[in-house]
Amino acid sequence: MERAKIGVIGCGRISPQYLDNLAQRLQFCLDVVACADIIREAAERRAEEYGIPKVCSVDELLADPEVEIAVNLTVPAAHYEVSMAALAAGKHVYTEKPLAVTREEGKTLIETARSKGLLIGGAPDTFLGAGLQTCRKLIDEGWVGKPISAQAIIATGVHVERYHKIGVGPMFDMGPYYVTALVALLGPVVRATGSAQIPFPTKFNPDTSRPDFGQPFTVDTPTNVSGVLDFESGAVGVVTTTCEVLGYKPRLEIYGSEGILTCNDPNMFGGPVYIERRGGERREVAPTHYWNDRNRGLGVADMAYAIRNGRPMRASGDLMVHVHDIMHAIHDASREGVHVALQSRVDRPEPFPAGFKPDIFA
Numbered sequence: 126m127e128r129a130k131i132g133v134i135g136c137g138r139i140s141p142q143y144l145d146n147l148a149q150r151l152q153f154c155l156d157v158v159a160c161a162d163i164i165r166e167a168a169e170r171r172a173e174e175y176g177i178p179k180v181c182s183v184d185e186l187l188a189d190p191e192v193e194i195a196v197n198l199t200v201p202a203a204h205y206e207v208s209m210a211a212l213a214a215g216k217h218v219y220t221e222k223p224l225a226v227t228r229e230e231g232k233t234l235i236e237t238a239r240s241k242g243l244l245i246g247g248a249p250d251t252f253l254g255a256g257l258q259t260c261r262k263l264i265d266e267g268w269v270g271k272p273i274s275a276q277a278i279i280a281t282g283v284h285v286e287r288y289h290k291i292g293v294g295p296m297f298d299m300g301p302y303y304v305t306a307l308v309a310l311l312g313p314v315v316r317a318t319g320s321a322q323i324p325f326p327t328k329f330n331p332d333t334s335r336p337d338f339g340q341p342f343t344v345d346t347p348t349n350v351s352g353v354l355d356f357e358s359g360a361v362g363v364v365t366t367t368c369e370v371l372g373y374k375p376r377l378e379i380y381g382s383e384g385i386l387t388c389n390d391p392n393m394f395g396g397p398v399y400i401e402r403r404g405g406e407r408r409e410v411a412p413t414h415y416w417n418d419r420n421r422g423l424g425v426a427d428m429a430y431a432i433r434n435g436r437p438m439r440a441s442g443d444l445m446v447h448v449h450d451i452m453h454a455i456h457d458a459s460r461e462g463v464h465v466a467l468q469s470r471v472d473r474p475e476p477f478p479a480g481f482k483p484d485i486f487a
């Protein structure tokens with residue numbers, strides 16, 4: 126396949142995790158030709174580390190006819206503006222989560238891309254990793270029978286102020302990994318209800334390296350959120366995200382008529398997967414797929430093949446919109462004391478073929 130030319134916008138903390146893959150492991154299908162950041166030195170640093178030939182402004186990157194896919198790794202508040210500018214310049218867009226801060230902006234991005242015949246999609250792409258692809262294969266092969274129930278929990282203790290702002294918090298920051306995994310495994314959600322609480326309206330800055338260490342701050346967004354999700358398939362799942370407890374406790378389990386599937390942490394590309402069958406013992410299942418490490422960017426490779434082969438991409442904008450819609454619906458339901466019918470819908474993304482060759486995207 127002719128490699129897809131990539132321009133990376135936003136060269137901050139997460140960018141090395143992407144570039145390890147985009148500019149190295151996924152070089153067989155991707156070619157990073159330019160990078161940009163409003164802080165030019167940040168882009169220069171990454172260009173030097175990864176041998177990226179061109180450092181430029183965002184406008185210059187988007188005006189470069191060589192760039193086919195703009196990878197948007199800026200901060201959430203800039204996602205909409207940067208992605209819109211990229212679409213206006215005729216680029217396909219792969220963005221970090223969230224697609225946009227509001228549901229309306231997300232919808233506008235999807236409609237703009239569609240009207241221009243461009244693809245838009247983005248993170249999380251952990252469901253494309255070996256762990257969750259193994260889980261998907263087990264479900265599709267009937268190892269759990271009919272999926273009836275599911276439980277997704279990410280329970281952490283995170284107390285830095287920036288985590289407590291609107292659009293962040295444990296549901297909007299970590300929820301996408303867990304809710305995307307649920308949709309990728311069980312399909313679309315039709316109805317949601319939930320409870321979203323702020324257990325501690327005032328917290329104290331725990332970062333000893335900051336001048337405002339120990340100072341109080343106001344919690345602006347729920348930090349203890351649980352949703353009940355009715356899937357179109359008939360299964361019912363529970364998703365819990367909290368940053369008010371001890372440690373880091375991830376869990377994703379699918380309970381079926383014939384078995385229980387314990388998935389890897391959906392925030393990761395790999396990790397142990399277990400199956401427990403009726404009358405049997407709990408056994409670890411060997412991975413059936415290749416990508417099992419820190420593989421942020423798999424979704425970009427899949428997008429490149431989707432462009433070349435004229436097929437849908439897996440980590441699509443429609444999937445991002447549905448996941449965002451589910452997370453908002455949980456909050457709306459809690460505020461209004463009702464069940465909320467989902468307005469968006471997406472089919473389960475196609476699974477990857479099993480096997481241990483890196484090039485699984487074709």
Ligand SMILES: NC(=O)c1ccc[n+]([C@@H]2O[C@H](COP(=O)([O-])OP(=O)(O)OC[C@H]3O[C@@H](n4cnc5c(N)ncnc54)[C@H](O)[C@@H]3O)[C@@H](O)[C@H]2O)c1
Pocket residue numbers: 134135136137138139140161162163164167183198199200201203207221222223
């Ligand atoms: N850091 C993580 O561990 C992590 C993990 C998963 C996802 N993410 C997501 O990745 C994205 C980036 O996070 P980060 O931690 O790398 O943030 P960061 O602040 O470290 O980096 C963002 C970079 O984008 C640049 N930038 C901001 N606005 C811009 C604009 N309009 N044009 C060009 N450049 C701009 C900033 O100068 C900065 O260098 C966020 O959406 C975040 O949710 C981060």
